[in-house]
Amino acid sequence: xxxxxxxxxxxxxxxxxxxxxxxxxxxxxxxxxxxxxxxxxxxxxxxxxxxxxxxxxxxxxxxxxxxxxxxxxxxxxxxxxxxxxxxxxxxxxxxxxxxxxxxxxxxxxxxxxxxxxxxxxxxxxxxxxxxxxxxxxxxxxxxxxxxxxxxxxxxxxxxxxxxxxxxxxxxxxxxxxxxxxxxxxxxxxxxxxxxxxxxxxxxxxxxxxxxxxxxxxxxxxxxxxxxxxxxxxxxxxxxxxxxxxxxxxxxxxxxxxxxxxxxxxxxxxxxxxxxxxxxxxxxxxxxxxxxxxxxxxxxxxxxxxxxxxxxxxxxxxxxxxxxxxxxxxxxxxxxxxxxxxxxxxxxxxxxxxxxxxxxxxxxxxxxxxxxxxxxxxxxxxxxxxxxxxxxxxxxxxxxxxxxxxxxxxxxxxxxxxxxxxxxxxxxxxxxxxxxx
Numbered sequence: 001x002x003x004x005x006x007x008x009x010x011x012x013x014x015x016x017x018x019x020x021x022x023x024x025x026x027x028x029x030x031x032x033x034x035x036x037x038x039x040x041x042x043x044x045x046x047x048x049x050x051x052x053x054x055x056x057x058x059x060x061x062x063x064x065x066x067x068x069x070x071x072x073x074x075x076x077x078x079x080x081x082x083x084x085x086x087x088x089x090x091x092x093x094x095x096x097x098x099x100x101x102x103x104x105x106x107x108x109x110x111x112x113x114x115x116x117x118x119x120x121x122x123x124x125x126x127x128x129x130x131x132x133x134x135x136x137x138x139x140x141x142x143x144x145x146x147x148x149x150x151x152x153x154x155x156x157x158x159x160x161x162x163x164x165x166x167x168x169x170x171x172x173x174x175x176x177x178x179x180x181x182x183x184x185x186x187x188x189x190x191x192x193x194x195x196x197x198x199x200x201x202x203x204x205x206x207x208x209x210x211x212x213x214x215x216x217x218x219x220x221x222x223x224x225x226x227x228x229x230x231x232x233x234x235x236x237x238x239x240x241x242x243x244x245x246x247x248x249x250x251x252x253x254x255x256x257x258x259x260x261x262x263x264x265x266x267x268x269x270x271x272x273x274x275x276x277x278x279x280x281x282x283x284x285x286x287x288x289x290x291x292x293x294x295x296x297x298x299x300x301x302x303x304x305x306x307x308x309x310x311x312x313x314x315x316x317x318x319x320x321x322x323x324x325x326x327x328x329x330x331x332x333x334x335x336x337x338x339x340x341x342x343x344x345x346x347x348x349x350x351x352x353x354x355x356x357x358x359x360x361x362x363x364x365x366x367x368x369x370x371x372x373x374x375x376x377x378x379x380x381x382x383x384x385x386x387x388x389x390x391x392x393x394x395x396x397x398x399x400x401x402x403x404x405x406x407x408x409x410x411x412x413x414x415x416x417x418x419x420x421x422x423x424x425x426x427x428x429x430x431x432x433x434x435x436x
Contacts, residue, residue, distance in 0.1 A: 047263065048341040051315065052253035052271070056334045057362070059219055059243045061086055062236070064212045065094075069232045076226050080217045080243065083366045087215040087228060087240055094210040101199070101206035102381055108199040109385040112190055129171035137164055191382055200378045207374040218364040221245035249332055250322060251284065253340040254294065254315040262344040263289070265353050269320050273330075274337045280330050283323050286342060288355055290317035318342075 067089030074086050190196060221243040228240035251271060255263070263286060271282040293314040295302050320340060322332075 045262070045344045046341055047255060047259040047344060048339065049253055049255050049259070050337070050339045051255075052251055052320075052338040052340045054249050054273075054332045054334055054336045054338060055252045056249035057219075057245060058224070058334070059221065059245070060239045061215055061217070061241045061243065062239055063087075063089065063215060063234050064236055065089070065209055066233070066235050067213060069228055069230055069234060072226075072228060072230060074223045074226070074241075076223055076241075078223045080220065080223060082217055082220045082364065084217045085214050086217055086223075086243075089213040089215075089234070091210065091213045094206070094213055098203070098206040098210045101203040102377070105196070105199040105203050105378065105381050106385045108195050109190065109382055112193045112196055113385070113387060115193075116190070126171065126175055129167065129175075133164070133167040133171050135167075190386060191379075196382065200382070203378050203381070204371075204374040207377055208370055211370040211373070215240070216366050217243050218366050219243060219245050220247075244334060246331055246333065247324070247327065249327065249334060250287065251320040251338050251340060252317045253320055253338070253342075254317050255342075256313050256315055258313075260289070260316055260318075261351070262347055263318065263342060264344070264347055264349050264351065265289075265355065266349070267346055268343045269340055270343075271320065271322075271338050271340045273332060274339075275332070276330055282326050282330075282338075284320045287319040287321040289319070289352060292316070 069087060070090050071088035072086070073084070073088070074080055080086070188194070224242045224244050225239075226241040228234065234240065253269075265286050265288060267286045269284045269286060271284060272278050273280065273282070293316050295314060
């Protein structure tokens with residue numbers, strides 16, 4: 001039989017129960033106040049999303065001319081430096097066209113030299129005709145004086161007059177020929193003559209076509225999406241492979257509409273990648289905002305005017321620039337999932353700033369050498385077919401020195417340069433890309 005609880009025991013138990021209840025309520029109250037303070041100071045300034053992915057430049061390798069692939073120097077997953085030969089096309093046709101253009105330029109230079117020489121010859125002929133005319137007038141004047149006294153017959157006097165008229169006509173003809181010759185050379189020198197410039201342009205065009213049989217890597221990066229094969233006939237614009245520079249990646253984070261009001265360019269961002277987990281934290285900044293929602297730029301934009309409409313919160317891509325040192329220590333690949341958290345404490349500035357890059361943006365210097373080499377070939381051919389000069393260096397030599405032509409390419413004396421200048425722009429096929 002149970003013993004009934006005494007009033008003292010009941011009162012003590014109720015007191016303990018109230019004490020624990022008070023402690024529990026107090027703890028929950030303190031936790032609520034602490035969370036409220038933390039939210040007011042920190043959480044309400046944080047906007048996060050896990051709809052974020054690594055993005056980057058995918059540089060497509062496409063030919064500029066039609067050709068047959070005879071060499072492939074790289075494969076998927078390989079790293080290449082800028083300028084590394086990737087694909088080689090058959091060079092036979094381009095080589096023949098370049099040889100023809102160079103021969104035509106040499107022939108044109110020699111023809112223009114003939115024009116200048118002809119002008120000098122015609123000038124000498126005019127001087128001769130002027131001398132002949134002066135002599136004819138002197139003879140006529142002398143015979144006219146003698147004819148008045150009867151010392152010269154009328155027939156001889158008429159012959160003197162005819163000779164003076166004939167000499168005058170010969171002088172006029174020579175002057176007209178001189179004008180016609182000078183019309184083709186006045187105001188120009190050998191290099192600037194229209195015929196030479198036109199032939200030089202043909203050499204540059206043929207050389208550029210020849211140089212484009214080698215497809216170099218525009219940037220340093222990893223090779224991806226190689227879909228070209230040996231023997232394949234390619235045409236301009238066809239994608240052969242891609243080069244991805246993973247040192248220039250960024251993150252596109254897609255935030256919901258209500259999260260964007262407090263975001264500004266330049267705000268700090270902390271990111272984590274599923275690849276490394278929370279042990280690796282990236283620090284970036286908001287670089288800019290997309291011009292519209294993803295639905296607007298999709299392949300099939302939503303048609304909300306059809307009547308079957310359901311409101312869906314849209315997302316806008318926000319570009320986040322990463323720290324280069326952190327990216328070098330923990331590299332990322334395009335398409336990896338990220339989680340981004342933006343600190344929106346600093347809300348200065350417009351929500352959509354009109355940002356513009358002050359530098360040149362993306363650029364490559366891989367193809368600049370082709371233009372310089374083509375110019376060197378043109379000037380070397382012109383110099384090789386110029387008339388010999390034994391005095392100081394010609395203006396052509398000075399121009400060649402300005403573009404740093406190697407001493408072995410052009411001798412000190414123009415006469416020592418061979419008529420056929422042959423420059424290999426890209427090396428032999430075996431040097432450019434090894435035969436598979």
